[in-house]
Amino acid sequence: MLSEKQTKEIRNHLEKAQNPLFFFDNDNDGLCGFLLLRRAYDRGKGVAVKSFPDLNESYLRKIDELNPDYVFILDKPIVAPEFILGLKERNIPVVWIDHHDVEVERESLDYVYYYNDTDTPVTYICWKVVENKEDMWIAMVGCISDNYLPDFAEEFAKENPDLFKKVDKAFDALYNTDIGKIGRVFNFGLKDSITKVVMMIKFLFKVKSPYDVLKESRENNFLWKRFEFLDGKYQKILEKAKNSVKDNLVFFEYSGDFSMSADLSNELSYLYPGKIVVVAYIMGEKVNVSFRGKNVLKITEKVINGLVGARGGGHRDATGASLSKGDLEEFKSRVEREVL
Ligand SMILES: [Mn+2]
Known part of the structure; x- marks a missing residue:
């Protein structure tokens, strides 16, 4: 957990920031962390970063367009040094709040106010900054979506018995309660055009x-439409994925218009x-992979080692990687050798 002092520092930055x-x-x-801060201070704009894994230089154009007096970066493991330099x-001033287990280069750390707690989601860190009780449900959505059961879960269950019940695992809540349903709606809402994402954010600024x-x-039927459309596709792919279980490994490959690897690997x-879960989404010549399971960070690093252009990383038990399609067979046999 961040220290009291660090939490207070973040609060001070938010108070100073006018735009x-x-x-x-x-x-x-990322979304729920942002909503908690934005709703508490009622200032500023938000941009969902689609470049992965880093926040890259191209986003400087947003700076020149919107002229902020402060920049906050939430839940991004890597930020291009060129982007930081542009802000400098x-x-x-830049406040960067993250929870990924990564090393940030010195030159960026020298300029940025950097906060990292690998034990909790960024939403939880933001919750501690604002602790705005009426937004506890947003904090709940962000935490359980990141497979984290926060310390206020019991209190939330007591006050919202129709939305959430006491569960052992965060994902029980994500798949089986109404607060989890909101999480799934947000999640598919983020997988829409930029215009629709902006509509969703605006709607979420003011919901009571x-x-x-x-x-x-x-006001929200565009969100529900999107949810029903994508969830229909998702459930079909999930059914297929259920046939990919072999001993202690679930290895599933798919392609198509929609990348849902993180969601599939979470639910699997x-x-x-x-079991160790590996979901590979093939898009043209590239493959994006999601890993879930105990110590998959080690496995991820090992199986992509030496594959040209491959990269990967994340958390101890949840990672992502990308590689070229030509290496997929080799990659699969490495995974099998490692896991089976
Ligand atoms: Mn994230």
Whole structure:
């Protein structure tokens, strides 16, 4: 957990910022962390970062367009040094809050206010900064989406018995409760065009309660439409993936218009606890892979080692990697050798 002092520092930055710009990772943890800060201070704009894994230099164009006096970066493991340099040249302070287990280069650390806690999601860190009780449901959504059961879960269950019940695992809540359903709606909402993502964020700036999301209305029916469309596709792919279980390994390859690897690997790891889950999405000449399971970070590093252009990383039990399609067979046999 971040120290009291660090949490207070972040709060001070937010108070000073009159026109902050938030860059957040394009997932529920990034989104919910951003919403907590944005709703508490009621200032600034947010950009969901789609470049992966880094926040790259091209986003400097957003700086010149929106002219912020502060930049906050949420849930991104890597930020291009050129981006930081661009902010330094423009004299804009940067607060970077993350939870990935990564080394940041010295030159960036010298300029940035950097906060990292690998024990909790970024949403949880942001929750500790604001602790805005009426937004506890947003904190809940971000935490359980990142497979983390926060210390306020019990309190939340007591006060919201129809949205959430006491569970042993965060993913029980994600797949089996209404607060989890909101998480799944946000998640597919983020996988839409930039215009729609902006619409979603604007809608979420002003919602009063989780019921404003759960109850379909004129304001949110674009979200529900998207959810039903993508969830239909998702459930079909998930059914196929269930046939890819072999001993203690689930290895699933797919292609198509929609990349859902993180979601598939999360749900497969929930359905098959104790197994190593590897989901590979083939897109043209590239393959993006999601790993889940105990100590998969070590496995990830080992199986991509030496494959030309391959990269990967993440958390101890959840990682991502990319490689070229030509190496997929070799990659698969390495995984099997490592796991089976
Ligand atoms: Mn994230």
